Every structure is written in C-alpha cells, then in structure tokens.
Amino acid sequence: MTTPARSRGSGSLVPSGLAQVGIAAAALASTACGGTPKTPQVVPQAANAHLIDSQGRETGTASVLLSKGGGLLVLKLWGVAPGVHGLHLHTTGMCDPPGFLSADAHYNPQKRQHGSRNPQGPHAGDLPNVVARGDSTVDTTLAIPADLVRAIGSGAAAKALVVHAGPDDLKTDPSGNSGPRIACGVLQR
Numbered sequence: 001m002t003t004p005a006r007s008r009g010s011g012s013l014v015p016s017g018l019a020q021v022g023i024a025a026a027a028l029a030s031t032a033c034g035g036t037p038k039t040p041q042v043v044p045q046a047a048n049a050h051l052i053d054s055q056g057r058e059t060g061t062a063s064v065l066l067s068k069g070g071g072l073l074v075l076k077l078w079g080v081a082p083g084v085h086g087l088h089l090h091t092t093g094m095c096d097p098p099g100f101l102s103a104d105a106h107y108n109p110q111k112r113q114h115g116s117r118n119p120q121g122p123h124a125g126d127l128p129n130v131v132a133r134g135d136s137t138v139d140t141t142l143a144i145p146a147d148l149v150r151a152i153g154s155g156a157a158a159k160a161l162v163v164h165a166g167p168d169d170l171k172t173d174p175s176g177n178s179g180p181r182i183a184c185g186v187l188q189r
Ligand SMILES: [Cu+2]
Pocket: 086, 087, 088, 089, 090, 106, 162, 163, 164, 175
C-alpha cells in the first residue's frame, strides 16, 4: 500500500474528497483483503471519540482504525458551518466547552512548528483540512501515519481531536490561523 503521507508541499489546501476516499479505500483493501477470498475481518479499532460543539451538544464522531503501516481516521460531523475547517490532534484529552482551550496545543512531541507547508513543520498532530458540505455535514476518511496511531492508541494520556472555525493555512505557527475551536472530542479506546 501507499505510505500514509502528510500533505507536505502539496498543491491545494484542501485534498479533494475523492483523493481522501481513494487513500482510505486502498488502505482498507490492503488490510481487509489478502488476495484470496476469505471471511471478512473486523478492522481493529484503536480509538473512538464523540465530538461536542461549543454548547456541549454532540456534533460528530471519529474512529481511528488500524491499517497496515498506519491508520485511518473516519470522521463524521454535523451542524458545522459549510466550508473548510482546520483539524488537529491536540495534546490533552480534555474538551471543555465553549472554547476547548483545555485540549491544549497541537500534539507536537518533536517540538516542530505548525504546518506541512512550514519548513520547520509540521506538528505530529497536524491533519489535513476537512470540508463541510452545504448541508453542514462532514463525512471523510483520512490516512494517518503509524506514529500518530501509536500516540492515540498507546493507552498513554488521551488526545483530543479539534475542529476549527476556519481553514488551516498549513504554515502559520502555532495553529495555521484556523480560528476558534468549534468542536472537540477525546479519543479513547
Ligand atoms: Cu487545532
């Protein structure tokens, strides 16, 4: 399969939905199907989260699935303003509304700067932007690298998945100018 890659130096701020799904499909295929037909396998789940909005209402779900050499983040949101939204894994698994500042900074064990377009970046917790459709929903699957899966599923301190009000420019330290935190969920097993 393809190595899960961050979008370092790639063209668009927003990977197309098709590209995201393509990566997911390839990773799932290489995990679930070994060539010869066999009983369907349940993909082991590393972690789950229920995301809440600034008023504490549930506004989405996330699952991290293990795949060969990495993982998949399956993200579903509703009630989110249409448009492009920054998405990050933050250091602390605490989501206190309304501002979710308790989630702390981006997960960054290597002390790098923010963003895949930043020569000193990215943070390990930097994820691609996601797009909310006209009906205010997000339904996407992102490939994530193995070190991030390990950080999430290690049983060590939980991490928080945070959605921002605006797009992440993928280069401005420390959070890509992506605006307020609008949704947050604690990833746990
Ligand atoms: Cu963030």
